[in-house]
Amino acid sequence: MARVLRPGGRLVIGELGRYSVWAAIRRIRGWLGARTWRAARFRTASDLRAHAGQAGLTVEAVRGSVFYPPVALAARAMAPLARRLGRRRTVGAAFVAVAAIKPRR
16 A cells, blocks of 8 residues: 555555454454454554655654444443543543555655
């Protein structure tokens, strides 16, 4: 993706966060035989930041989203905090995103 991105262009990469309840559930499904999740890999914000850097991109933002567990009562209680948490940390986020720019040369 970085190779075909024009200079000055922005790329946003997102994945299920490695240290989230959401990823843990999918790991368990893989262990129990679900083919989709058996070979799945979940990454941290640091992993995504490193991939962007290795591709020659400059990371401009890292965000997390959905910090609440997939349980209705807990989700309702945590939902108002998710936006603020996503700007401050990514550990525990169900979704982690990195925005990076291809430098102009």
